[in-house]
Amino acid sequence: MLNELVSKINSAVSGANASLLTPEDSKLESSILVDAKKIHAVAEFLKKSKIMNALQAISGVDYVEFIEVVYIFGNFDIANPGQLLLKARITDRVNGNIDTISDLFPAADYQERECFDMLGITFNNHPDHRRILCPDDWEGFPLRKDYVAAKNYNGMEVFPEGKMNMADREFIVRQEMIKKAQEAQSGKVQ
Amino acid sequence: MQDGIALTTLDEFLNWGRKNSLWPMTFGLACCAIEMMATGAAKYDLERFGCGAFMATPRRADLMIVAGTVTLKMATRVKLLYEQMAEPKYVISMGSCANKGGPYWQHGYHVLKGVDEVVPVDVYVPGCPPRPEALIEGVMTLQKKIANERLLRDKWVKHA
């Protein structure tokens, strides 16, 4: 069924380069990958042809080489219920951007803001492009794999050492010593 | 006692009045707030201990029950609310999150590790979330603490 949809998308939107992603394990979900530049046109096609009538969520996954934006659509038609995972990949980690679809699906407004907040993807033409969960002056994008949590925020200590359990602290110190010893040993071998 | 006269010290009299009319603030943050509501509702009925009149504004409250996770975004508001309360004021930290960060300790980049980082705390109630009985015990511990205050001898200093 998804195969048909892929060919439909490809014939309706030129340059969408839609392809089917099937996992090795058949229990898992297949999804459709499209070109990030054509996401607005593809979403418009899905809405106008009444294949999917509601946007459920926009999820983002940081795969380090690229960040994947996953649009989760749902079809709330009683005769033909279903769901669809539509993906677009962004390789630029610094200025990664993609078109907004909030003019088509108002639900995308908040979902895109959350995606920006957590993964740092800019949504072009978004009506209200701000952080949503973290404070406005927050630095970094927490759900990226290379995110390092800040030690301080507005004068508040985020990980106060003095409050740590003594047993935990001893454990961490011991781990560090073991690590150092291992490094020293491996250095000698080389 | 014929004329309805009872003799007591002023300290004891004031403390008696204070500890039996604690007015907590309606201030729920997360899961623990539900247990706080349950404590005030039908079965547990916090009012029996003179601590049930939940006030919607900090100006009229004596007691702040910090019920739930305090995030960094919320921390400044908690501090502001505490400052808006009139003296004498007391704080109960309810639940692991408010005590020390709770389950959100390790990777909680946006969680304040204990509300005592921003406001002084009188009583800590452990649990995730604490049962209503635990909160009632916390309130009664606070009442014991209030009963021993000596405001006329020592200068009433709650925190440095």
Add this chain to the structure above:
Amino acid sequence: MMNKWDIPGAPAEKPTHNAITEKLKTDLLTLNMGPQHPATHGVLRVEIKTDSEVVAAAIPHLGYLHRCMEKHCENLDYRGVIPFVDRLDYLASMSMEWTYVAAVEKMLGTEVPRRAELLRILTVELQRIASHLMAFGTYALDLGAFSPFLYAFDEREKILRLFEEISGARLLYNYIWIGGVWNDWTDEQLTRVSEFLDAFEPETDKYHDLVSVNKIFVERTAHVGVLSVEDCFAYGATGPVLRGSGYKWDLRKNMPYSLYSEFDFDVPVGTAEHGELGDCWNRYIVRMLEVKESIKIIRQVLQKLEPGSVMGKVPKIIKLPKGEVYMRQECPRGELGIHLVSEGTDSKEPYRLKVKSPCFTHVSMLPHMAPGQMVADFVASIGSIDIVLGEVDR
């Protein structure tokens, strides 16, 4: 909403906001509601621009309870995630657990014993009753009635008492595990469930008499915060909000999961007995009718239950194949979705876990509902979508 302008001497048509400001040279007043406000159900902050008593715009500010749950899940093994999922919607922990567990089981391909599935349905439906009771009590509290809150909590405590016996906790259970459930119910406990239902069913009629048809309550909620079915689709609303608008959609019926296809129950939609479809009263009545349907389902579960094991075969260390699933289930507040990504069998942790929260989508409808309402009606609107901030902010 036209009722509000039906006062003698008032202009026949509702004056637009621009017309008023131009004539009177007035200015909008910014009113901050929350994060500490008794009617916001937690730490929601709404910035309201008011024109005298009429709301011109409402801007929700979220994140006051952002507890980094998704980041934690990326660093825990699959079983360790369950307590964190519990703390999402702390009024419906059982439903949250089940959705996550179902996602893992789908990837793992686990066979769950029949008794365990039935017990899951039993606990989740009991949880739905408890959650809707809470919604009922706090909604009446928002509108100024205190006693329904006490009635609701009285009954809710009885359900929590049962949950406490089987799981050891009152609020956050960690009861539904991957492969089954943690603990079996004894026959004595199951009898207590049916005794509870027998006593509780007449109570619901009492609530209807007390609140649902109460004149003050109807005046406060009918024709307030109307959402059409198109609005619901545009914003992705689900659950009682969608059904309150008159659209008969329930995942348990339309895309049946688990054993729900075996059960006989109705999907209640807004009745428009008072007000119109999609207003606060109809969203409220959907919840009250759903309680009755849940009672029906639980009675059927009690008949179907047969002795057996409650835990399927699950490997000691769970490792999932590379790929992803998106699991949807009908929770008391709407459809919860779990997007679970696994990095392959080398890792014991989820690579990414995204929660599609129904309350988050419903909060995003507030700016659409607010303009033109009175401030007091706006409070009724917030209450009628029944949000839990733990799930909105995660």
